[in-house]
Amino acid sequence: MPRLRFSRPDGGPASERETPAAADSAAITLAARPISASDYASSSNEDRDLIAKVQARLVGEPETVAARREADYWPRRIAALVSEQIETLGRPVTERDRTRLTRYAQAELLGLGPLEPLLADDSVSEIMVNGPNQIWVERSGKIELTSATFLNDEHIRRIIDRIISPLGRRCDETTPMVDARLADGSRLNAIIPPLCLNGPTLTIRKFFKKPLGPSDLVARGAATTELIELLRACVLGHLNIVVSGGTGTGKTTILNMLSSFIPDGERIITIENAAELQLQQRHVITLETRPANIEGRGEVAIRDLVVNSLRMRPDRIVIGECRAGEALDMLQAMNTGHDGSMTTLHANTPRDAISRLETMVLMAGLDLPQRAIREQISAAVHVIIQLERLQDGSRKIVKVNELTGMEGDVITMSEIFTFQQQGVREGKVVGKIVPTGIRPRFLEKLQQNGINLPPSVFGFSGRPGA
Ligand SMILES: Nc1ncnc2c1ncn2[C@@H]1O[C@H](COP(=O)(O)OP(=O)(O)OP(=O)(O)O)[C@@H](O)[C@H]1O
Numbered sequence: 360m361p362r363l364r365f366s367r368p369d370g371g372p373a374s375e376r377e378t379p380a381a382a383d384s385a386a387i388t389l390a391a392r393p394i395s396a397s398d399y400a401s402s403s404n405e406d407r408d409l410i411a412k413v414q415a416r417l418v419g420e421p422e423t424v425a426a427r428r429e430a431d432y433w434p435r436r437i438a439a440l441v442s443e444q445i446e447t448l449g450r451p452v453t454e455r456d457r458t459r460l461t462r463y464a465q466a467e468l469l470g471l472g473p474l475e476p477l478l479a480d481d482s483v484s485e486i487m488v489n490g491p492n493q494i495w496v497e498r499s500g501k502i503e504l505t506s507a508t509f510l511n512d513e514h515i516r517r518i519i520d521r522i523i524s525p526l527g528r529r530c531d532e533t534t535p536m537v538d539a540r541l542a543d544g545s546r547l548n549a550i551i552p553p554l555c556l557n558g559p560t561l562t563i564r565k566f567f568k569k570p571l572g573p574s575d576l577v578a579r580g581a582a583t584t585e586l587i588e589l590l591r592a593c594v595l596g597h598l599n600i601v602v603s604g605g606t607g608t609g610k611t612t613i614l615n616m617l618s619s620f621i622p623d624g625e626r627i628i629t630i631e632n633a634a635e636l637q638l639q640q641r642h643v644i645t646l647e648t649r650p651a652n653i654e655g656r657g658e659v660a661i662r663d664l665v666v667n668s669l670r671m672r673p674d675r676i677v678i679g680e681c682r683a684g685e686a687l688d689m690l691q692a693m694n695t696g697h698d699g700s701m702t703t704l705h706a707n708t709p710r711d712a713i714s715r716l717e718t719m720v721l722m723a724g725l726d727l728p729q730r731a732i733r734e735q736i737s738a739a740v741h742v743i744i745q746l747e748r749l750q751d752g753s754r755k756i757v758k759v760n761e762l763t764g765m766e767g768d769v770i771t772m773s774e775i776f777t778f779q780q781q782g783v784r785e786g787k788v789v790g791k792i793v794p795t796g797i798r799p800r801f802l803e804k805l806q807q808n809g810i811n812l813p814p815s816v817f818g819f820s821g822r823p824g825a
């Protein structure tokens with residue numbers, strides 16, 4: 360029996376489908392020579408028939424030593440079988456056509472089908488499949504419909520399975536929602552009928568080998584050099600930071616940038632649902648949650664990992680995203696010697712972020728009084744960085760707030776930086792994030808840690824301590 364199996368390019372019930380156990384490693388080989396979107400779009404029924412024949416041949420082939428050892432064995436084998444089929448069918452093709460058919464067959468039988476060209480396109484940052492006939496992408500912050508399509512629901516289901524079955528997971532009527540990662544690190548969410556009425560739906564957040572760094576963010580107008588200087592100082596000065604924003608506003612990107620400022624000697628523990636952070640320091644422990652298995656057992660949630668991380672002598676704890684009760688453990692960690700920790704959460708304003716934190720602490724189930732929760736928050740969190748995706752699709756830091764204490768039952772904050780919009784020119788938002796002129800109280804803590812910022816960073820003159 361061959362170890363590597365191939366799925367049918369022309370449909371067929373899922374139960375009859377064969378699992379491509381090693382397809383992920385073959386897909387890596389493909390990435391070097393991706394099929395283009397236009398090549399994909401120009402494939403005909405005749406092409407699909409030819410590929411079905413290639414597939415039928417492959418399924419019957421025994422696994423050889425070469426197949427096990429050589430990473431490009433299957434792509435080469437497919438190329439040979441495509442040529443063989445062209446000869447057998449006596450189909451007149453140009454050299455260009457032969458290459459196109461080969462890449463098409465490789466993408467269909469080993470790769471991710473019509474998603475291949477989109478995954479290979481660096482200008483695409485997100486891919487959204489809404490059933491077989493609609494594939495949307497995001498480019499430069501704008502969402503656009505592509506001409507790419509799947510053949511039918513089953514075609515999408517096969518691609519989902521190709522991604523998740525090597526991970527020992529499945530997506531079917533009993534588990535209709537799944538999160539996974541592609542071989543290249545991209546994050547995938549799949550949800551299928553009956554939960555999703557428009558057919559199997561995929562959302563893929565592309566992974567970039569080089570995440571956006573401080574200079575990229577300044578170049579894109581997401582921050583200014585002064586603001587980056589401030590944020591770097593906040594990280595070096597061990598402030599606890601919460602990055603707040605709506606979905607896809609760039610929270611993970613900013614968290615990654617902040618984490619990159621952590622000095623090399625510190626022991627960093629990152630905790631995420633799907634490891635997205637890319638830290639360059641040498642002393643990093645990466646923890647990732649685990650979903651429940653098919654019997655509904657074995658789940659390890661963010662909260663479990665936060666609790667465990669406290670026994671791992673962390674200098675810094677970086678939590679990819681707080682969604683629930685882990686917020687309480689995080690606040691406690693921040694309050695008990697692990698300052699300099701950071702996380703992200705979903706909220707539209709810094710004030711919302713505080714309410715979100717309160718709600719999440721309640722989800723820990725300890726029945727704490729509201730005032731106690733607020734005191735914890737105000738003692739633990741020093742800075743909230745607010746992100747927004749503006750109407751022109753650009754992602755920006757729009758506020759940096761400092762938590763300054765409590766007045767009665769209310770947590771007080773002051774705005775250190777705020778985005779000032781001057782207008783809209785040719786569809787682009789014109790504006791800049793500027794210091795409000797307020798001298799942050801945390802400067803004292805920074806100074807205690809030996810960090811002195813030039814006063815110009817805050818838009819005031821004179822010595823920062825003056
Ligand atoms: N300032 C920016 N300019 C341009 N693109 C950006 C910027 N910040 C982030 N991006 C891109 O936007 C996409 C979403 O970013 P990111 O994953 O950081 O968002 P997120 O808020 O963490 O999303 P989610 O809510 O899904 O976790 C990524 O493709 C990222 O590369």
Ligand SMILES: [Mg+2]
Nearest residue numbers: 610611612680
């Ligand atoms: Mg994120």
